[in-house]
Amino acid sequence: MPSCQKCQAEFQIHDDEHAFLKKITFKFGDKSYNPPEPIYCPECRMVIRTCHRKEWNFHKNKCAITGKDLISLYATEPLWGKPYTVYAEDIWVGDDLDPMKYGREFNFSCSFFEQFAELLRHVPRRSMCTVDNQNSEFTTGAGYCKNCYLINSSENCEDCYYGKLFQDCSDCIDCSYIYNCELCYESFFLQRCYHCLYLLHSQNCQDCHFSTNLNACKNCCLCSNLHQKEYHFRNEPLSKEEYEAKVKEFMGSHEKMNKMREELMEIYETQVHKYSNIANSKNCTGDHIENSKNCFDCYDMTESEDCKYVQVGFQVKDNYDCSNMYIKPELCYEVLGTIEVFNCAYSIFVFNSQNMLYCDYCYHCNDCFGCSGLTRKKFCIFNKQYSEDEYNELVPKIIEHMQANNEWGKFFLPEYAPFGYNESVAQEYVPLTKEEAKEKGYLWRELKDDIPQVEKTIPADQLPDRVEDIPDDVLNWAITSQKSGRPYQILKPELAFYRGQNLPLPRLHPDERYSRRLELRNPRKLWDRKCDKCEKEVSSTYHPSRSEKIYCEQCYLTEIY
Structure with a gap:
């Protein structure tokens, strides 16, 4: 049994994983390559992947083209190297961006990851990661949303605020992991x-x-x-x-x-x-799985099949070791954040694309390797255009160079992540202190709140008890959280929602409200334990030492029906 090269824990590589690694194949002329066996345990693979994804803690920045202020995933002070070049959303999708002009030839005297990190410092970054949103400036990791604010990992939503994983929802506030709700x-x-x-x-x-x-x-x-x-x-x-x-x-x-x-x-x-929140599913383990089959050690999955070690997926098929996969991604390995992709590996935020390796922020592309910021391109390497024959000749040489340098098969390295561990999704899944994160080789960012420019500030515990006693000019106030003193504001449509539903104003900062909900979910980890009623063996996210009564499927259904 191999030991994880990150945490030294022993882990298994099962027969189904061997079969999957043979199934996902990248062909270049008469040569073909499969991902190698993993050298990290499933949890470390997930952490390395998700330390590259950020959903909260945005920064003030400026568009490199217009000079206008904007809200961005990226801070002006980098954790390594020089600052990213950031474009406003409308500029990034417009005609002013030509990512091909940053193209370069691969240098076989240097490592792949060093060269790719340097490329990312030059290719302009989209201020947020979105797809076809309307009036939803403060959202990221979201697509096809309208009039939404501070939601992420969401698609096809309207008038939703503050939360994570809204799918096909409308008029919802301060929720997490909700589907088809209003x-x-x-x-x-x-x-x-x-x-x-x-x-x-x-x-x-x-x-x-x-x-x-x-x-x-x-x-x-x-x-x-x-x-x-x-x-x-x-x-x-x-x-x-x-x-x-x-x-x-x-x-x-x-x-x-x-x-x-x-x-x-x-x-x-x-x-x-x-024992687990699994509904209308067959042959699945994990938590929060619905209408799925053959999904193992998966979490927050809907309408998915034949997956393993996937966190957050919608209509996913044949994906292993992936996170935040939406709307029919198929045959993917070690991928973070996609919509409608096929046969992709070791990539971040690729959309409507296929046959992509080691790519980042690419839309509607085919057959690209080590590229960033491309739209409707194919046969590109490091943002440089090649013919199909040239592409098929050069990529195998790069892969063999990576194999010689012990790089092939690794996800993008944590030391080149654009975010601190504490501001990434990894911190939600596996919380670490600053000292622990740095010891493990992750970056860290000291965070601080910007004080809103407002007419006055009021402590949350001094707000009127009932919403009908809240004046209209609360929209011009900063409210300080009764827990931490962090400032936050109430939006006009948000106030209308509270009044319409007869709800008091929240007393906590949005981040604290989110964290409180996050406490309701179990770790994304499975333990073998027994049903507390019939002693049947189950695989559960409830650790055996916990005090809750845990029932198997049959005993639970007998209890409530």
Whole structure:
């Protein structure tokens, strides 16, 4: 059994992984290459990949063409090398960018990764990573969204604010991992829900609040593990009139709703939990998987098949060791952040492309190697155009050079990442201190908040309890979090949402609200344990030492149906 060259832990390479590595093939004339066996364990592979992805903590920067101020993923002070050249979104997709002029020949006396890092310092970077968004300047890792603000990992959404992994949603605020939802607030992992507040791990629900693990329920509050129920309060049936009177008692008041949330957390900790959140799926392990088959050690997957070690995927097929894969990516290995790609490996943010190796920020491209910032190109190496024959002759030489230098088969190196570990997605999955991150070879950035230019500042705990007592000019205030003192502001459409839904203003900074929701998810790691009722062996994200009651599928269904 091999040992990880990063953390020294032993790990297995299973037969299905060997078969997949033979299946994904890159052909260049009469030569073909497959990815080699991994030298890092699955967790370290995931961490190395996701330290190159950033979803929060944006920076003020300037467009290199217009000089106008903009919000960007990239800071003006680099963690290594010279600063990135950053273009505004509209400039980057316009006619002013010619990434081919930065093309260069491959230098066989230098390492691939050193040369590629140097190329990235010259090719202009898109300020945010988006695809065809409208009026959604402060979003990244998002596509086809309209009127959205500070959401990421999202597609086909409208009027959504503050959260992660919104898919086909509208009018939702402060949610994470929600699909086909509308008018939801402070909710976590929902499927097809309407007008739900503080709802967790539920599907097909309407008007359900402060509840968890509901299926096909309506008008339920402070409930758990219910199926096809209506007008239930603390899991007890009430008449319509009794139920509405109960709910009316707390709606609109921050103090009362906060107590309801505390009660929800008590319910969540003491209820029976299914070993894993897997629904309508066959032969899958991991967590938060729906309508999928043959997905192993995968997380947050929908409508996917034949995958392994994938985190966050929608309509994914034949992907191993990938993260944030959306809308029909197929046959990918060690890829981060894609939409509709085929046969790609060791790449970041490639969209609508195929046969891509070691590429970054490329759109509608085919057969490119070591390129960045290209659109509608093929047979390019280091942003330099070649004929098909030249391409097929040169790429094998580069691969063999990488093999000789122990580079072929490695993802982009952490020391060349554009972000500090603490501002990357890796920190969410495997939290590290500054000392731990640096010891492991990752970068680190000291973060600070910009103070908004506002008329006045008010501590969150001095806000009126009820939203109807909030004046219109709150839009001109900075509110300081009651937890950390970090400043934040309320947007005009956000205030309209709170008033329309009779919700008090939030008392925490958006980052803190997100972190609080993140605490509701288990580690992306599997342990062998036994069902607490029948002692059947299960593979679960609940560590055996945890106190929750964990049931296998059959015992759980018997419990709630």
